[in-house]
Amino acid sequence: MDPIATERLVLRPFTPADFDALYAYQSRPDVARWLEWDARTDGEVRAALAKKVAAVTIQEEGDVLALAMIRKDTGALIGDVILGLVSTEHRTGEIGYIVHPDHQGLGYTTEACREVLRIGFEDLGLHRVIGRLDVRNVGSARVLEKLGMRREALFVDNEMIKDEWTSEAVYAILDREWRTAEGRSRSGPVDPGDASAAG
Numbered sequence: 774m775d776p777i778a779t780e781r782l783v784l785r786p787f788t789p790a791d792f793d794a795l796y797a798y799q800s801r802p803d804v805a806r807w808l809e810w811d812a813r814t815d816g817e818v819r820a821a822l823a824k825k826v827a828a829v830t831i832q833e834e835g836d837v838l839a840l841a842m843i844r845k846d847t848g849a850l851i852g853d854v855i856l857g858l859v860s861t862e863h864r865t866g867e868i869g870y871i872v873h874p875d876h877q878g879l880g881y882t883t884e885a886c887r888e889v890l891r892i893g894f895e896d897l898g899l900h901r902v903i904g905r906l907d908v909r910n911v912g913s914a915r916v917l918e919k920l921g922m923r924r925e926a927l928f929v930d931n932e933m934i935k936d937e938w939t940s941e942a943v944y945a946i947l948d949r950e951w952r953t954a955e956g957r958s959r960s961g962p963v964d965p966g967d968a969s970a971a972g
Contacts, residue, residue, distance in 0.1 A: 784840040787825040794850035798873040807910040851876040864900035908940040917944040921954035
């Protein structure tokens with residue numbers, strides 16, 4: 774797919790040349806804190822990058838679109854955002870994102886996710902998009918809330934991750950809700966979002 778420009782970002786497919794930038798945040802324990810995996814080794818980042826390089830289109834259930842977030846002003850790769858097709862029958866997708874801590878709190882994640890929701894609802898015809906996160910990840914929850922997503926479920930101690938029981942929050946937005954939220958954001962100021970990690 775072709776790169777997509779937002780106000781401050783370019784969203785584009787990953788390339789093998791993105792290894793150093795991806796390693797810079799996937800190897801950090803603070804980035805992996807709320808995720809299912811630990812800080813990644815060189816080999817683990819290379820394997821993750823290979824999957825991202827291949828994740829360029831959504832055609833069938835289980836496919837994932839992975840896009841690198843590039844700052845327009847510096848050209849730096851600062852994170853990634855993904856959209857996965859969870860169910861073809863129910864037209865459901867799932868959004869996820871990770872941003873380098875040096876670029877969190879500036880609204881980049883929210884900006885990137887708004888465009889990925891547009892892809893999901895306008896280009897793919899999704900009916901519903903969800904986001905899942907560790908309930909302790911308040912920064913990620915703020916991103917989903919700023920996107921107009923609502924918390925629909927809280928699964929208490931539902932997963933054993935990193936030798937501890939973790940609770941999972943599930944957020945969602947429907948196509949009609951997204952259209953209403955987009956109408957509001959076009960007519961008023963855009964609130965810069967926090968940036969964190971989900972999925």
